[in-house]
Amino acid sequence: MSTLLSAQSLRVETAFGPLFSDISFTLKQGDRLGLIGDNGCGKSTLLKVLDGTVLPSAGSVSVANHCLMARVEQHLPDTLWDLTLLDAVLARLAPGERDAQRWRAEALLAGMGLSEHEIALPAATLSGGQHTRLLLARALITDPDLLLLDEPSNHLDLPTMLWLERFLQRWSGSFVLVSHDRALLDAVTNGTWILRDNRLHYFALPCSAARQALEERDASDALRHKAEQKEIDRVTSSAKRLATWGRVYDNEDLSRKAKQMEKQVERLKESQTQLTAGSLWRLTLQGEPLIADRLLAMENLPVSAAPGLPPLFSVPLARVKTGDRIAIIGQNGCGKSSLLRLIWRQLASDIAAPGMAVHPRLHAGYYDQTLEQLPDDATLLDALEPFAPSAELRKMTLISAGFAWVRHGQKVATLSGGERSRLLFVGLSLARYNLLMLDEPTNHLDMSGKEALMQTLQQFSGGVLLVSHDRELISHSCNRFWLVEQGQFSEWHDVEAVYERLRQEQQMTEMPVTATATSTVRVDETDALLEQLIALETRLEQDLARKPAHQKPLLQAQWREEIARINRLLM
Numbered sequence: 001m002s003t004l005l006s007a008q009s010l011r012v013e014t015a016f017g018p019l020f021s022d023i024s025f026t027l028k029q030g031d032r033l034g035l036i037g038d039n040g041c042g043k044s045t046l047l048k049v050l051d052g053t054v055l056p057s058a059g060s061v062s063v064a065n066h067c068l069m070a071r072v073e074q075h076l077p078d079t080l081w082d083l084t085l086l087d088a089v090l091a092r093l094a095p096g097e098r099d100a101q102r103w104r105a106e107a108l109l110a111g112m113g114l115s116e117h118e119i120a121l122p123a124a125t126l127s128g129g130q131h132t133r134l135l136l137a138r139a140l141i142t143d144p145d146l147l148l149l150d151e152p153s154n155h156l157d158l159p160t161m162l163w164l165e166r167f168l169q170r171w172s173g174s175f176v177l178v179s180h181d182r183a184l185l186d187a188v189t190n191g192t193w194i195l196r197d198n199r200l201h202y203f204a205l206p207c208s209a210a211r212q213a214l215e216e217r218d219a220s221d222a223l224r225h226k227a228e229q230k231e232i233d234r235v236t237s238s239a240k241r242l243a244t245w246g247r248v249y250d251n252e253d254l255s256r257k258a259k260q261m262e263k264q265v266e267r268l269k270e271s272q273t274q275l276t277a278g279s280l281w282r283l284t285l286q287g288e289p290l291i292a293d294r295l296l297a298m299e300n301l302p303v304s305a306a307p308g309l310p311p312l313f314s315v316p317l318a319r320v321k322t323g324d325r326i327a328i329i330g331q332n333g334c335g336k337s338s339l340l341r342l343i344w345r346q347l348a349s350d351i352a353a354p355g356m357a358v359h360p361r362l363h364a365g366y367y368d369q370t371l372e373q374l375p376d377d378a379t380l381l382d383a384l385e386p387f388a389p390s391a392e393l394r395k396m397t398l399i400s401a402g403f404a405w406v407r408h409g410q411k412v413a414t415l416s417g418g419e420r421s422r423l424l425f426v427g428l429s430l431a432r433y434n435l436l437m438l439d440e441p442t443n444h445l446d447m448s449g450k451e452a453l454m455q456t457l458q459q460f461s462g463g464v465l466l467v468s469h470d471r472e473l474i475s476h477s478c479n480r481f482w483l484v485e486q487g488q489f490s491e492w493h494d495v496e497a498v499y500e501r502l503r504q505e506q507q508m509t510e511m512p513v514t515a516t517a518t519s520t521v522r523v524d525e526t527d528a529l530l531e532q533l534i535a536l537e538t539r540l541e542q543d544l545a546r547k548p549a550h551q552k553p554l555l556q557a558q559w560r561e562e563i564a565r566i567n568r569l570l571m
Contacts, residue, residue, distance in 0.1 A: 002029050004067040004146050004174060005050065010059035012045055019045055023059070023200045025193075027146070027174065034185040034207050035178045037195035039418025039446045043178045046195065047071060047148045050176070070139035071148040074417075076131045081124040085109055085134050088123050092138045101141065108137040113163065130332075132156060132164070147175035153184055154417075154443045158469050159331050159502050170538065180447050182207050183471050197276050211447070218276055225273045232268045235261055283425055283452035285365075286432040287462035289322045292359050295435050295463050296320040296343065301355035303335045303342055312338060313487045315355070320435065325457060325464040327474045329498055330484035336467045337369065339484075340437045343465070365433040369440035369467075371420050373427075376413035380423060383412050387427035394430070401426045417444035425453075435463045442470045453477075471499070533566045 003026055010023040019042030027033070037043050048054035050061055051071045063069060080088045089105040090098040109119050112133040118126065123134060132152050139147060153161055161184065168175070168188040176193070179185055185192070185207035192210035194201040203210035239261035246255030298318045302311035312335035320326065328336045344366045346353045366373075374383045380403055384394045398408060401422060412420065421444040428436075442450050450473060457464055457477040468474055474481075474495060481492040483501070492498050540559045 002066070003027070003064055004029055004031075005061065005063050005069070007050070007061045008059055010046075010049060010061070011057045012042060012049065012054070013057040018057075018198055020195060020198045020200065021058075025200060025202065027176070029145070029174055031174045031176075031191060032168075032189050033176045033191045033193055034189040034210075035176055035193045035195065036180070036185070036207060036211075036447060038448060039422060039444065040416050041195045043195055044074060044150050044416075046200075047150050047176065047178060051148055067146055068142060068144045069146045069148065070142050070144035072132075072135045072139050072150060072152055074150040074154065076123060076135065082122055084122060085114065085119045085126070085137075088134060089137050089141050092141050105137070105141055108140055109134075112137055132160070136167070145173050147171070147173060149175060149177045149179075151178050151180070153179050153181045153469075156332070156469055158329060158471070158499070161469050161471075162499075162503055169542070180442065180445060180450060181470065181472075182447060197274075221273050221275060225275055228268065228272045232265055232272070235268065236265050239265060283449065283456050284429050285425075285436060285456045285460055286429065287436070287460040288363070288432040288434055289461045290359060290361060290434040292322070294319045294321055294357075295359050295362055297357040299355055301342075301353075303339045305335065305338050313484055313489050315339070315489050318482070318489075318491070320463050320465065322434070322461070322463055324480055325460070325478045326466065326480040326482060327478040327495070328465065328467045328482045328484065329474070329502075334484045334487075336484060337439050340366070340439050340465060340467060343437065359434075362434050363432070364435040364437060365428050365431060367424060367428060367436075367438040367441050369443060371417075371424055374412045374420060374424055376411070378412050379409050380412065380415075381408045383423065384427045384430065388430040397426055397430060418446055418449070421445055422449060425449075433462055435465070436460060437465045439467045440469070441466075442468055442473055529566050529569060533563060536563050536566070 005027040006025070008024050011021040012019045023046075035043050035046070045054055048071075049056050051069055052061070053071070080091065083091065086102070086105055086109065089109060090102065093101055106119065110116075114130065114133060118130065123131070126134070136152070152164060156164065161181070165184055165187050168177070168184075177185065177189065189206050190204070192203045192205055192207050194203070194210065194214055196214075201214060203213050205213060239258045242254045242261065243258035245251065246253075246258055296319070298315045300317075301315040303313055303315065304311045328339065330336050342353070343356070344364070346356055346358060347362070347364050380398060381391065381394055384398070388394050388397070395405070395408065399405060403423075403426075412423070415423065421441070425441075441453060445453065450470065454473050454476050457466070457473075464478075466474070466478060478495070481495055481498055483490050483492055483498055485501075536559050540556060540563070543556060543559075
């Protein structure tokens with residue numbers, strides 16, 4: 001496999017210390033790597049260093065002459081907000097190429113599942129999931145050999161997440177994917193970079209297996225460190241004893257041996273196995289059960305995006321009790337977040353809304369996915385004042401969450417998305433709630449944060465309303481499921497049945513992704529058959545690659561029959 005990119009001794013400094021240092025690696029053709037690490041460790045910065053957007057403090061990046069690289073940004077650039085989707089894609093090309101490549105841009109956007117109407121809309125009017133598809137199309141229009149994807153799964157609903165997973169599985173090039181979605185990484189990657197303790201650790205394994213391998217390495221390092229420390233303590237004790245004897249008996253030989261042993265101690269300390277600092281954050285959300293038959297009740301409740309607008313859907317009948325952990329699932333724009341905002345407005349105003357009844361002693365906490373509860377111009381310490389008046393309590397809580405004292409005067413606006421999210425959770429942890437409403441809480445959380453959230457929700461003694469696209473969090477933390485689709489509200493008790501329903505809906509509307517189509521309006525019969533053949537062969541190959549216990553023989557037989565039929569038609 002040919003080398004696409006290599007890096008030597010990369011180092012990036014910030015005002016609060018180095019993000020990473022002495023990082024070296026080689027990226028080859030066929031590498032499909034996941035890049036993971038704690039919030040604020042420098043993952044997005046590393047991608048920017050690789051594509052030249054950010055210059056490293058030290059070190060260099062060498063890109064092969066034949067390698068064309070494209071980075072899929074985490075957020076849509078401000079310069080594109082007023083452009084249509086088609087113009088935003090064409091903006092990646094040289095002005096002289098745009099007219100000739102217009103058909104490819106239209107084909108790419110159509111292949112991303114965007115309609116002709118959506119293609120003509122300004123980018124500012126679209127959802128987060130549509131923005132992700134647009135950013136992918138902007139990258140693919142250049143026919144890259146290497147994709148750098150910076151958390152593309154943020155703000156995606158479950159159907160779009162499943163679409164992204166299938167897209168990356170079918171992508172024939174190489175990529176580096178920054179994500180905190182373990183299920184996505186396990187499904188699409190063949191290697192993992194873990195950025196930790198300012199160093200980059202590589203494993204030729206998918207995410208879950210790589211994290212397990214790192215834990216085993218940490219355990220081995222801990223044992224080795226303990227043995228080395230025991231030897232250091234023994235030599236140190238001997239050196240002190242010889243030095244004492246040398247002074248007492250005025251013996252130069254003993255004093256000289258003591259100095260030699262002290263030098264040996266220094267050498268042993270320099271070569272001693274280094275241990276990881278680990279994650280300092282420990283998320284704890286304090287729940288307080290409210291003894292009542294219901295915390296919240298809704299009956300024929302219309303839900304709209306904002307007051308005065310037509311309803312997106314209606315809740316016919318639903319109740320939330322203590323101990324309920326309810327996941328609200330559906331496509332972006334269907335009204336999931338609008339339902340939480342409606343409840344929050346009701347709680348904040350203390351005015352009874354038609355179709356909603358709230359327990360009079362209910363104390364609710366709200367995590368807003370926009371993170372607007374934290375003022376940009378406030379310091380970290382001041383931003384938490386609405387949650388806890390005590391400055392000392394806020395200071396100690398921030399330190400325990402990994403925010404060092406020197407950072408307490410830092411402005412909220414300077415935080416990364418993950419650190420800002422962590423700060424809001426720190427605020428929520430300072431109070432005791434009967435009901436917790438979380439709107440996309442994992443958008444910016446790292447894996448350790450997501451695992452901590454999953455664990456604390458399982459133990460939360462109040463009620464929970466959760467809007468999330470994170471399958472692992474939903475599956476392990478929730479016991480009831482509300483599905484909103486096509487303006488209809490329904491309750492489910494089996495999350496796998498919900499996922500299957502969403503997959504079926506997505507497959508019915510999905511168009512095959514292709515960057516080399518010859519027409520934007522019509523594809524001839526032969527091309528359609530070839531695309532169908534490739535898709536079937538890919539499914540068959542992927543299923544055969546699974547363990548025998550997880551394979552689907554009946555589907556394999558059907559796929560083989562269909563492959564044979566298409567081959568006969570193509571002959």
